[in-house]
Amino acid sequence: MISSVIFILLSIVMLVTAVISLYFRDLLASVVSYSVMSLVLTVMFFHLDAPDVAIAEAGIGAALTVCIFVIAIKLTRRREE
Amino acid sequence: MTDFFLYVTVVLLIFFGMVALIYKRNLIKIVIALNIIEAGINLLFIALAYRPNGTAPIFTLAPALGELKMVLPTPQALILTNIVIGFGTTALMLTLAILTYQNNHTLDIRKLRGVENND
């Protein structure tokens, strides 16, 4: 089944990016990794027949959340101490 | 197979986020962890709504009635709500983290600890 393979691949990518975004000490890198996770989540929503949620996640989760994260990191400091 | 991996993903996302809540000490990192937990919960709801070989719950371009099978609309509607709520939570927490940094010059929980006791 092709769809199974897609799901498994997306799942693995999501888990890896989630771990990376939690593990990295450089906050900017982890935010970028989080945005990749969010994008993969969008694709996953689309494959799970939820186009409405996919659009909302792409707009809010992947774009705007990352935007305010970057602003917050600029206002504070980039590295975790 | 699909369901197994989907549910493993959901549980592991929630698990990773919560482990980070225990071990991570940076205020912004905690917000990221919360976002990952929320992503897991969103995926859980959408996975509950899913049916194989179904279509999105939109009639405009759906196949004919006979073989019509749709995924459930309610969890999708709730997740729409939850995404916006999650964004609001994130924005407010980041704002508070920025202000904390400006007043205390650190984002580390250990250095902020006990800060209330000596006013």
Add this chain to the structure above:
Amino acid sequence: MFTVEKIFTQNTGIIWYPLLLVAIFLLLICILWIWGRYYFRNDYNKNTAQVKPFNSGNLDEINYPIRSGNLYWGFKKALESYFTFIESLHKGDLNDYMVWLFLSIGVVLLLVSGGLL
């Protein structure tokens, strides 16, 4: 409608009626006042040195009462081990909040469900 007896009379047999209590309290004050008029000392005068307490020693310390941090010092000293333990849990550490939440969820989950199987 609930009557007073039904609520406040348990097996302990107490009948508690607040208005009655207030009345008894007022009555006691009246009695004390009347009694005091005749039997307490009458040679108390305002605006004399009688009013002021007799102080000896450093006046500054008397003008400033015992600080609240020093109140119940003996209590704290007697239970020192308890207080050092309990205050170590109240450091205001965010990770600790989460630790205790997850711990209690885990424990309650085990207790309520009676195990995974």
Add this chain to the structure above:
Amino acid sequence: MRLASFLSLVLIAAFLFVGILRLHPVGEPLGNPDVFKDRGDAITDIKNVDTMDDYYLRNGQTETGSNNLVASVVFDYRAFDTLGEATVLFIVVSSISMLFFTMIKRKGPETSGVSRIGEFPGGVSRVITFGSFLLYILIITFGIYLVVHGHLSPGGGFQGGAVMASATALLLISSLMTRNVQKTKKIFSFFESLGLTLFIGIGFVGIGVSFLSNFLANGNPLLFGKAIAFGPNPGYLVSAGTLPLLSLAIGMEVFFGLSIILVTMYHAAKDE
């Protein structure tokens, strides 16, 4: 203590996993097999429903006049939740304005970018400004399309508003925001309040029937009241009653609300 908590988390995860797998595999009909009997999945008739979702799938289209069932749930069946969610966004916008108030005031009413398109702003080339201006128009158009066609195709107030707000982010990073920030925020805040008031106002108008009721659907053919038949069909733009209006109100609120958040935070982050 941390280790014990970690073990407790492992326990919670195990419980979740075993519990969810015990419930039903992905794709089976929703519900506890003890509670609901299995039934044919194909949607053919509009009777014989046994869960809430079944009811929406079979009757949602004809009752609300909306082809997009997610939109019909969001703006009709569970519109009260949507009102609460819009309130959450409103709270966040207000509190961010409140919390950054002193900080923004300290920085003064400077503009957040250059004065007009075409001038060469500091460090940003003309190609970028012009390109992002084009993109801005495209994104806004797409967002408006999403908002307006919310009841026919994937989209609706939230999605359209979010997409349009990402256009605001583009405007900010390409230094195209020309106005004074305080003034911009005031205008945005006015429109945000207007969107919310529109939403709850439609709810109050419906109080002749009940609060937030879809009193326009399946009535007149002019004001979004065209009825549609059950089954796959292209649908009409003028159907679905109050649903497009609510979608528009939410789209307005989400767009201006998210834009205020972005503008405020961006302005706070700008160098003196």
Add this chain to the structure above:
Amino acid sequence: MTDHIPVLIIALPLLTAFILPIVGMINTRLRNILVFLVIAAVNLMLISLVQRVSIGGEVLHYVVGAADPLQVIREGLDFPIRIVLKIDGFSLFMALISGVITFVVFLFSLSYIKEGERKNYYQLLMLLIFVGMLGMEFTNDLFNFFVFLEILSIASAALVAYRTDRKHPPYAGYKYMLVSAIATSFLLMGIALCYAQYGSFNIDYIHGMMKYTLLDKMALVFMLVPLAMKAGAIPMHMWVPDTYSEAPAPISALLKTASMASLYGLFRLSFSLFGNPLEGGGMNYHTLGWIIIVMGVLSMFVGVTMALVQNDVKRLMAYHAVSQTGYMLLGVGVGIAVHAQADGGSAFKLFGRVAMMGGIFHMMNHAFYKGLLFLTSGVMARRFGTRDLNRMVGLAHRDTFTTVAFVIGALAIAGIPPLNGFSSKILLYESVYQFSPLLSIIAIFVSVLTLASFMKVFYSAFMGPERKDMIIDATPVSKGMILGMSILCVLVVGFGLFPDLVVGTIVEPAIESLVTIL
């Protein structure tokens, strides 16, 4: 129009909050009048419902958006398809508490909070906390409950951080927000588990279908423990002193009521969603009751001992909030444990009912006297420019009214007759004694320690010589503040003098709406 009262109570303050930024730009006096009118109108509507709901025993339903708002389930169906609001005795009881406290807090903060553009936002968020509480109390829908809990938490977190120019409030707000966010995440997981099995969010419907599978038990834990955390029960209480002490004083009073709304959620879910003791169905209610009892007793004891050694007046009061939450958990926990006993409900009739009555009556009493105490702490902190008790002395010379209010509040929280704290505590002592004598003795002991710690505050802040050099802000206490405090004083004394009236009118219907056997 009377049919629409349940939704109007929520929608009117919401509408006002939406237009408040625009009104605030035009005129501040107009804004104050508008907010006052709305809170007063909501309170009047709530009081008008007492006759129908509490005394008449009616349960009001309102289906939002339906063709017939009073018909919960349409013909031909056996489940509700829209969001249903439901007002029964317990909801109305909690809503009355929220209404009174919000009204008082509004009056108090009229002059306590400095006028300015930020005050628009302050009043708006205050109003939205009120909406959040009312929504949580009136809704009969799980997801709707979650949404209103979010409204409540986010507005509260923003108000905790209101004084951004000081060092700690933003961090306190962050803590509150983190606690709320993780609690609501767990709540949402529990909701997902319920929905996955029963395909509905309606509390009454799920209660009817409840099969007590493993997932149901998980949902129970995922919902109840985070709500206990939001209510401030041990061992998840550490955020309470950190956040309550940093918020402005009127907001601390409001936050206490807000956490009481979470406690309402805990009680409502454990009875109306999961509680079906006659069938049992494999759910061990005795264990659940004992878990809540242990939480309550620990909260009582640890809270009061921590309060005894605090030198920060608001932290001290916040620890007392934890400790008094323990009384409520104790009462209702005894109720749950006894409710499930297989003796046909005889033990419940004997004392479990009275224990629950005590616990729930204590919620109202605690909201009033703890609100009063927090308001007086605001006056104290403003006078001396600090919350440190070591640097306070002789306030009684200057603020007579505040002193009287503080004494009333302190005696009430310590359970001295004839104030309202005693009237609920005696119900608890007597009934819990029959369940387990040790618990009752601990409860009495905690009351003694409570009195001791408030004696400390009274001694160090109010007694002693007048020291003009230590007073930083000498502006007199304004009329609004005095009015706010005196309303609570009257309620505290009045409920102490006529407890049978209050218990018979509103507390007893609250119990009746929760439990099935009577």
